[in-house]
Amino acid sequence: MVGIGDFFGLCQFLIFTIMQLIPTLNTERLILKGVSMEDVPSYTRHFVDYDVIRYLSSEVPWPYPENGVKDYLEHVVLPQQGDGHWVWGIFLKEQPDQLIGTIDLRREGKPEHRGFWLGKSFWGRGFMTEANFPVLDYAFSELGFERLTFANALGNVGSRRIKEKTGAQLIGQREATFVDPGFSACEIWELRKENWQKFRAP
Numbered sequence: 001m002v003g004i005g006d007f008f009g010l011c012q013f014l015i016f017t018i019m020q021l022i023p024t025l026n027t028e029r030l031i032l033k034g035v036s037m038e039d040v041p042s043y044t045r046h047f048v049d050y051d052v053i054r055y056l057s058s059e060v061p062w063p064y065p066e067n068g069v070k071d072y073l074e075h076v077v078l079p080q081q082g083d084g085h086w087v088w089g090i091f092l093k094e095q096p097d098q099l100i101g102t103i104d105l106r107r108e109g110k111p112e113h114r115g116f117w118l119g120k121s122f123w124g125r126g127f128m129t130e131a132n133f134p135v136l137d138y139a140f141s142e143l144g145f146e147r148l149t150f151a152n153a154l155g156n157v158g159s160r161r162i163k164e165k166t167g168a169q170l171i172g173q174r175e176a177t178f179v180d181p182g183f184s185a186c187e188i189w190e191l192r193k194e195n196w197q198k199f200r201a202p
């Protein structure tokens with residue numbers, strides 16, 4: 001017979017375990033925490049927008065399915081969270097219950113090891129650049145990456161600029177397909193641990 005105390009102990013253990021799988025990271029204006037099913041409404045509100053999704057790989061369906069975010073979190077993100085794939089929700093400190101974007105790292109690059117998106121009404125205020133700093137620190141210091149590969153659609157100026165602003169080097173281009181069929185190539189970037197450390201040094 002399992003008592004109520006055991007039940008709460010188990011819950012605490014599970015919460016502790018999940019927190020270990022993906023740490024909460026803080027910046028001056030943002031909180032980055034592992035996404036959860038509670039985030040489905042705000043994730044859906046900001047993500048399901050052609051102006052956001054058009055820049056993503058053509059693997060992302062468009063029109064976006066009605067329960068797409070719920071299914072993606074439940075069946076893809078959460079089972080792998082902290083086990084080769086780390087997905088942080090991005091929250092404003094002043095509004096900590098509303099997810100406004102995500103940033104993720106994956107152990108096996110596709111070839112990119114990192115992805116991100118931000119709701120359109122939050123663009124142009126430096127939030128994604130700010131979110132990248134603790135995530136890159138975590139990748140190199142805690143997850144043991146020696147080198148990260150990034151990619152963006154050729155023509156995605158905002159995403160390109162974030163790479164430039166975080167010390168990555170452009171290493172090539174190749175054909176690629178995106179949700180927006182107007183994009184037909186991607187730029188490939190590399191960030192080595194030693195370059196990140198130099199970039200971070202005062």
Ligand SMILES: CC(C)(COP(=O)(O)OP(=O)(O)OC[C@H]1O[C@@H](n2cnc3c(N)ncnc32)[C@H](O)[C@@H]1OP(=O)(O)O)[C@@H](O)C(=O)NCCC(=O)NCCS
Binds near residue numbers: 053122130153
């Ligand atoms: C790319 C994206 C995450 C940028 O987020 P953001 O918070 O607006 O980015 P930041 O404000 O930190 O920095 C963006 C930089 O790019 C510049 N930039 C952004 N959009 C631009 C545009 N359309 N044209 C020119 N420059 C642009 C900004 O001026 C800034 O550079 P600066 O600091 O030198 O002025 C956001 O636009 C987005 O979610 N886009 C759709 C999804 C996407 O493209 N994901 C990435 C796939 S690789």
